[in-house]
Amino acid sequence: MSTKEQNTLTQDTVYDLLSNGRRRFVISRLRRAEGPVSVNDLSEAVAAWENDVPESELTDKQIKRVYVSLYQIHIPKLDEAGLVDYDKDSGLVELTPAVSELDSYLPEQESDEDRPRRWLLLYTAIAFVSLSLYGGVLLFPDTFGWISVTALNIALFSVIVITTATHYLLEQWR
Missing domain, CATH: 1.10.287 (Helix Hairpins)
Structure with a gap:
């Protein structure tokens, strides 16, 4: 049975999901979004955050490196856990109500600013x-x-x- 089919996440699953900074950043970014966000936009935001530069100064290589890991690893893992809905056809990602299960594990959210x-x-x-x-x-x-x-x-x-x-x-x- 996949984690997505369960109603609650185990503590080990939550720790595994939150052990990666990119996944934490994606969750934080999606919480601030007013709707679905494309994997491309998430890739640019993560790359800018990791490289500490504005999105306008990113290189294609920096964005692609992040895109590949989000597309192949991080977003599917969050989707499997039931925390996001990921539509591969449109490339859009959005949070599900299940993300509220993470609240007790995450510090109060602070904005990038x-x-x-x-x-x-x-x-x-x-x-x-x-x-x-x-x-x-x-x-x-x-x-x-x-x-x-x-x-x-x-x-x-x-x-x-x-x-x-x-x-x-x-x-x-x-």
Whole structure:
């Protein structure tokens, strides 16, 4: 009996389905869509996400690499599990109500636009705190006499390096 014939997904099936970033992205993209989405459009969206470039800057090779894996592996797997309806003739994919079974396994959905905005806020906060500390050390030497400019340079440089490395690694992991 296929997973599609069952009413509920097993935990192992859910973990297997969600173990791949492309499948998670496809589910997220389809949740935001107002109707069926073509495999071509999904391929471009996934390729842009993976390569961290706008869809207009993608190469045919980048899109084709993603298209093949979506067409041959990921979308059929989601279809078999009953999470999407996939019409091979039209190339359209849409979510089924069964996708709600994944809600307890997925973190709250964030849009593509929210992630960069959060990092921008963090970098802005670091810049503001840095400028405030430098201003304090230079304008109020009696109050901030306990910290040297060299120590401040090292501390702030370390914060920036750690934050940037964390940002990079998290983006690569996603």
